Amino acid sequence: MLETIGAILTDHGLTILAILLLIGLSAFFSGSETALTAASRARMHSLQTNGDQRAATVTALIERRDRLIGALLIGNNLVNILASALATSVLLSIFGDSGVAVATLTMTLLLVVFAEVLPKSWAISAPDRFAMTVAPLVRMFVLVVGPLSSFVNLIVRQLMSLFGVTFASENSMLSAHEEIRGAVDLAHREGSVVKADRDRLGGLLDLGELEVSDVMIHRTSMRMLNADETPEANVRAVLESPYTRMPVWRGSTDNIIGIVHAKDVLRVLAEVGNEPHRMDVVKIAQKPWFVPDTTSVPDQLNAFLRRKAHIAIVVDEYGEVEGLVTLEDILEEIVGDIADEHDAEVQGVRQEADGSIVVDGSVPIRDLNRALDWSLPDDEATTVAGLVIHESQTIPEEKQAFTFHGKRFIVMKRDRNRITRLRIRPADKV
Structure with a gap:
């Protein structure tokens, strides 16, 4: 057995070494693609402002994302195909015609584990650090392969246009405010941003509306x-x-x-x-x-x-x-509420022992959402009473109840045509 392995290494040593090197390059391209696409542009901008040249390189690369991804995919596919071809030639000489099947199984296993899953998992665990590490090498590769990548992208766009599909510009489908809001909400769910900070940032973003x-x-x-x-x-x-x-x-x-x-x-x-x-x-x-x-x-x-x-x-x-x-x-x-020593303690929202909420009709919907982490709509009405009137399309009588937006609204008190007090509880707990 040892003699057989020694003979294989002697006859195909350089080829096997080349295959291992190509698998390493494939891992580099895969990890770089994941890290550079997942890197935080805001953090890169901050580091670049502080004089970090590697962050500046990352920023320059991701500004032309299509060119970057195209170049990395070209490099990745090139080394994968070359590695598979070399492996097939080696295994054909050892196993004969069955070498093709052996090469397919072997290279699939090696490429999936060592050239895809492992580098991408590593890159996604620390995308910013990984991206800044590989950015100088990737930049040189993109300079060489970039023109070819642009040509390939042009062909793809032309082909897709035949089917009526057009690529949008580099602008994100989300506005900057939506991206910031989504990032803050996600950070809040993950526990890295407290509710008060999320509400303040959300309030600032909502001003324009x-x-x-x-x-x-x-x-x-x-x-x-x-x-x-x-x-x-x-x-x-x-x-x-x-x-x-x-x-x-x-x-x-x-x-x-x-x-x-x-x-x-x-x-x-x-x-x-x-x-x-x-x-x-x-x-x-x-x-x-x-x-x-x-x-x-x-x-x-x-x-x-x-x-x-x-x-x-x-x-x-x-x-x-x-x-x-x-x-x-x-x-x-x-x-949020700025309370001083002269403000009234009662703000129009009171938690009851049964879990319901008693609310003055004049309480703004935004204040209620912020206080209770609800998401009642405030597009058509400003106050809670206005929301009930808008949804019911009538001025309700006392003790009337309505269910909408996952909540049960019960009119407790009405003064002429104004709803002055309501009880609100979750609709599933009625």
Whole structure:
């Protein structure tokens, strides 16, 4: 047996060595393809910014992904075919006609284990490090084989066009925001990103889809001052309010004539010797700022920063007041509720002992989703009550129940045409 093996090595030693070398090259191409396609572009960009030349090489390679993949596939197939041909010639000389079958089985086993599964598993376990290690060698290979790869890609595109299939440009089918959101959600499910961080990033990405009407305080919840009230009553209202800025109206709540800042009230109150009857709230009010309800939240945020303002009155297309929006309302869309020592403790959401949730009708759907990790749609309605009315296509009566989006909504209280309180529980636990 040893003599037979020795004879084989003597007669075919160089060929066997060449086969092993080709299998190694096949492993290199397979691992490189996996690593370079799985490498994080964001991490490569960060490392490149910090001066890492290998990361810069990786970035340059994956910018032309079709050329890269084509070159690696050409190299991989070339060495695989050559290795199989050499193995077949060796085994034919040893086993005769049955050498073809032996060569097929042997090379399939060797290539699958050592040239496919092993290098790809290694590469996918640490794609960034693997990609930066092989990038210089791959770059040289792509420079040599790249023109051939481009020619092959051209032929493929022409052939596919005959069947009506066209290749899109290099742009991803997903927007940058969708890619970031998907990455954050995946990282959250894997436990590497906590829920609070995921919500903040999600809130930031969602800003572009929101209008001020989605985040404003509705007119029914606004706390305002009546210019025709006595100065004493208005000063008391300012001091008792949890807000530092309050709109002032005269004649009608649609006729807002100014915005009063609590600091200005205190300053003037001190100037008049703490005698409120000597004050005129209208005179210390600042000019109100009106914005359309269709203004996008990012535009409104930029306008707040540009004007160094904190509050704006939201009006509809007819100029009627719909509500007000503050800088804090927009910031809360990113960071969640900003509670201070004057905020009310009750936020309109209460967990019951039976597992159900009691919710005020005015609670925004986005806040409920964020608090309970739900996914109720907020495209057609802003509040929970609005969602129930939209889905039921009616104004429900008390004790009416509806099931949609995997939840059971029960109307607990209604005030005229407004749903003021609901109970929500999972639909499968009704």
